[in-house]
Amino acid sequence: MSAASTAAGRLPAGSSDAAAGPSRAATFGFFAMVFGMFMAILDIQIVSSSLREIQAGLAASSDEIAWVQTSYLIAEVVMIPLSGMLSRVLSTRVLFTVSCAAFTLASLLCSTAGTIGEMVTWRVLQGFLGGAMIPTVFATSFILFPPAKRAGVSVLIGLVATMAPTIGPTLGGWLTETFSWHWLFLANVPPGIIVTILVWRTVDIDKPDLSLLKGFDWLGLVAMAAFLGAAEYVLDEGPRWDWLEDGSVRIAAVVAMTAGILFFWRALSYRQPIVELRAFQDRNFAIGCMLSFVLGIGLYGSVYLLPLFLGTVRGYNALQIGQIMFVTGMFQFMSAPLAGFLSKKMEPRAMLALGLTLFGVGVYLNHDVTNQSSLSELFLPQAVRGVSLMLCFLPINTLALGTLPPDKIKNASGLYNLMRNLGGAVGLAMINTVIDHRMAHHMRHLLDQLTPARSVVTQTLDAMSGRFADLLSTDPDQAALRALMSMVQREASVLTYADAFLLMSLVFFAALVLMPLVHKPKASQAPADAH
Incomplete structure (x- = not known):
């Protein structure tokens, strides 16, 4: 590493510039970077409530359309840990502006896709380059801001990082219902251009070190x-x-x-490895990554599971689902000042334990869902979960990175973000597996109860057959049997989703056992937001 790069990497540790804080222009540029990160995280979930419309527009099969989301996630997961090395080679400004510009161009190309092959290609490019913006923002916040100002910056970054997946389905549903699915991607273009220009002109916090390419692995x-x-x-x-x-x-x-x-x-x-894994030798960082993994399970899993329930059981459209999901985002936004205040007053381990408990409770309250659950029944669980997110996010950062030396932050930032995304991937896989297995279990159990020997079954079929006889020209007995099977499938689905919510809540309660293993970070070392 060159002297310039080394100096830049050490600048936050105690230089007078770091103590004085960034200039007004650099601060403005940093906020532009945060918005760029918001777009990159938002695009993971913004398509989730509009896949049916995209599928129709691209004439894709049900198996193929899943790659609109999968391809983005795979590409982003690859880039996130690589960003630490690239930011040292190219500099933070060059890496971020190139990433944002290419992300914006890929977004435009996604809106013009006419086939599923084209869409997947552009989504890979969009996810890969967009992924570089996420950890770069966290590392920049550590370099730019002195310790006294990091708590407030941490609240802002935490709010953006956790709210973007939450409001993704809401915004995506509104754009699709109001305009068309193309605007899921076109909406990135104007702000993407503005962010690229602003960051290039205002953020210059380190220098490139091209000598690192000589030993590139x-x-x-x-x-x-x-x-x-x-x-x-x-x-x-x-x-x-x-x-x-x-x-x-x-x-x-x-x-x-x-x-x-x-x-x-x-x-x-x-x-000179691509990713420096020796950071895991620090106990707090290793446990912090585990907790970030758990947070990813809850953050992405809940945003996936509840819309799935509302769509399959309640039959809600994208906009209706988005309106219910908005409750979490609203309470998350309102709780941000409280989380910032508590981060200064509460011991980080106590604050994190409170956040994990509240998230577990919020998800647990969802396990009482019925086939009639609507906003009134789902409001409280969503509100509790929204409040808990910031209470989890801020102390996890402090506990994980509070014992790391400043020169380890850039590499650690990629690993830390990666663990949250991997947690989301594992969470989705876990949820889908639970849904497949428990759905089969509940269907078998309910069908075992539907025997002619039970008078309630025959009475129900006779009553339904009588109603269908007055309405249909087809065989009323067959129509009644189909309707009864549809009811059984609906109730099996409700029981299955309840099981999945219960399992997710248990994951958060189980994470509390890690609290005694965490060391309290020293105040002088606590980069509360940088990852």
């Missing part, structure tokens, strides 16, 4: 991309195709295992 890069990409594919496609029963999932699992062994060997033995 290309083999490690390929191994990391293959490992993370294949692992993400297995987690996403496994539940849909019964895991290793499917040939493509089986091949991806072998690739992930082989590439993973090679990647970890290179990371631990190469003199």
